[in-house]
Amino acid sequence: MQRVLAFFIMMFFIPQTSIASGLLFSVAADGLPVSLNFTLCLNGQGPLSCQVYTASASTLTITPTVPNHVYPAIGIKINTPGYTPSGCTPIPNGYCLFSASSRTPANITVNPSSTLSYWVATNGNDSASGDYNHPLLTIQQAQNRVRSNPLRGVYTITVNIRGGTYRLNNTLTFNQSDSGTSSGSVIYRAAPGETPVISGGQQITGWTLQNAGLNIWQAQTTVNTFTMPRQLYVNGARRTRARTQTYPNYYTPTAAGYTYNYTGGSDPQYPPTWAQPTDVEFVTATQWKMMRCSVAQVNSNTNVVMQTPCWTNANTYPSPWNFYLISWLENAYEFLNTPGYWYLGPTSSPTTKIVYYIPLPGENITTADVELPILQTLVQGTGNSTTPISYLTFQGLNFQYATWLDIDSSTNSSPSSSSGYVCDQSGFHLLGTNHSSVLNIIGHDQNVTRMPGNVSFIYAQHITFTNNTFQHLGAVGLDFDTGGEFNQIVNNTFYDISGAGIQVGGVSPQDHHPVGLQLTTDNLISNNLVQNIGQEFYDAPGIYVGETTRTTVQYNDIQNVPWAGIAIGWGWGLLDPDGFPGLPNATQYMWGVYPTPSAAMGNQIFHNRIQNFLQQLWDGGAIYTTGYQGTSLANGEVIAFNVATNKRAAAGGNTFYTDGGSRYITLSDNVSLYNPSGFFDYGPCGLPDSFPAVPPNVQPCTLNSLNYGTDMGGCIPYGNMIVTNSYFVDATTFYLPCLIYNPSYPVNVALVNNTQVTDSSQVPASILSSAGRQ
């Protein structure tokens, strides 16, 4: 019994081992920084003998720690989503095999995998994975996925947007949380071979005949209180807001508006016939300006009181730059008298409106695609002066059906608001009440506001737009506001736009004398088609470049523009160190003293082809400049190898228009053909106008028979310009319409080796063929 007890006691003895735990591998990481978690197995087939490792870079050097043994099938599996290894052989169990020993380490590179690609489709689901077979429904959701992706900024992330129409209820807003980096941009692009449409439009259906006599059809739509769309499109074509004949002849200007002195009976122009008088816009378009002011009220059947501050602001300018003449009235049901006209009228409900439309001959409105834009901004990218938004690419997308709304009734920022649209120049206009109470006899205000972009970025760097289409838009197609750097606008189409096609840089103090990242610099506008822009705001150029540094505008085709093809610069010398008074009636330093040069420096305008410019206004050109463009010819502006043809024959203007304060510009190898000298045009004589009856009582219209402009010139340029190797119809005249104001300027304008031509056959083919899109 004792032995049995001893035996049992011995059984409690437990032998212990003293071998310690340890790593099976030694791992070193190098290369691109990335946070990785991965599994390594001595036998990847099993997988057996596995351990979990982490690394902070993408290139791994893996060494087994067991000495003197070659491991033929080590396995690696990347646990961090979005990465796959290379330099090894993948097998079905998810591991990737390679051989290594303690003396022969293996190098494995870890690359991002397909999870860096998201797909969006109109039949998608925002809860889906976002891969090709399980696409997301909205671009917003794709943006959210990208924003939360830990690899954003490390590697390129692509959002593939499949064909179809994506109707936006809200603006696609991007900020720094959406940015990529130089090594990992974020790309929003069309799926290969497909055409996604990003639309701010509401499709209008349910048409019924409202007035058989005039063939007016109507349909109800739902819009919010501040939504007053200004455009209507039928089957992809802009239709005309109902308007009167041009130059209505019954209105006499007053301080607050007009009196109406027609006594011939009922007439659509007769204010008492207007069911909604406050909808009516008075429109004037003359010289380089266009203005739109709405009616505030109609009194005593004959007095039309205009909205302020629109009317007040318009009249800060003297005639003929204010409502000297009315070009037409717009936006009343009573103006519906022509096929293609439309009007958006109110209902008893503030959230519904009725669209009225007279179809074109042969147009079946009940089956047509009718689009009413109800969103102003399709895409808004916002950075700030310390952290810009950066490294986003938009590729192959179709942006369309956006408008210009009175988004916030407190700002009155829309042409439909009480501010109206009081143009200064190039889409920059007067808002609010802080404008000069003294008559602005120089024609330009120091405090102007840019036209908003339907696609817009501010404080943005390395943003790229390629192969996109911007069409049927109600403001500026693509806008890069203050602080745009290294952005690229390449191979896009801008078509049927109310304002400018492209707008880069601004004219505010932070633009012309920027601090830090406020500077707009090194942007590229290349190989774009800009066509039929300025459809609603005639003063808009095809491409506007503000106070910027090293902007390159090249190889663009610009066609059918109401005013200038390309406009660049601001200030007419008044923002430059000399305070040069480059406008009639201007005085030195009247806009302040700026001892340092403006941001306008080193810009280049090359190889553009500009056709059919000045189609509506006059006193512009194919290429228009103002202000100093550098501090010497060496760092000044170069305008070269551009071909400008087919100006509206009657439009007075200078094809290459170096306007007020233009300085340090080299014009070389440019062509101006088929641009006959035009005329002044202040509208017909004999109409009541706002021109003051002062001696000698010469009405502006009496100047209409005089020629204005030629192939080059401006009012009043500073000088320091070279015009060389040009091919102009008039190669010798530098047109100076304002010479009487300052006969000592321009200075140092050299016309060197220019050739007079009458036909394109006399122009080197290399210049003609290298102009426009390549």
Place this chain on the structure above:
Amino acid sequence: MRGNNKEMLRRIILLVVLPLQAVFANPFSRLGPQHAMMVFQAGGFYASQGNAEDIGIVGLIGDHYTVAHPYAKNGLLGLGYFIDGMETNRVKWMYGLNAFYLAHTLVQGDIIQEELFDNLSYSYTLTNYPIYLAAKTLLNTGNDNYLITFDFGVGPNIIKTSSFKENSLDGVTLPDNAFSGQTSVAFSVTAGVGVKLNNVFGQLPLELGYRFFYLGQGNLNKVNSEVINTLNTGKNYANALVFSVST
């Protein structure tokens, strides 16, 4: 361990007392000599089990499985049926079948990867069901109050392994879980000696004895084709204290 001993004691009491109660409750039970008898057995055993072993893996040096706790204890139950054999004045032989259930025990140890790194531990449970052709010898001591008994048996042992699992010891190494439990059969023998006390609890004969079991070797099932050989239980044996009552 103290808790385990209490649990063991509790199991033994239940295993012994409950069958006795059943016997007393049976009005047909007879306590005197007869031609055949049923034997109810209960007790505890202390087993030697597990086997330190090298496990080969394709392309690797392989793993060494240690056994950290080679001894384990638990309760047993037995059931026998014996018939009378030869009988002299001093000796009586009986023959029959005797089956046991040796409750599960835990086998555990470490896995030394590549014979260098103690990165994993493992464990599994082991349960034995030996079935013997048994012989029993009762030796008359000349005292009517007790007899000396000798037992011997030979037969198959059904060995069940289960609940195999591995655990990481360093938080970095992943369990291979290369094996799973299975049931196998091994050759087994048993031998024992005891004292049969008559009239301890009234007329109930109670036998108290020691048993040795050779249980044979079971194994686990390898579930990974890259593992070359399987893990086995080693050649297990057990020492037991057994209480028996017979009818």
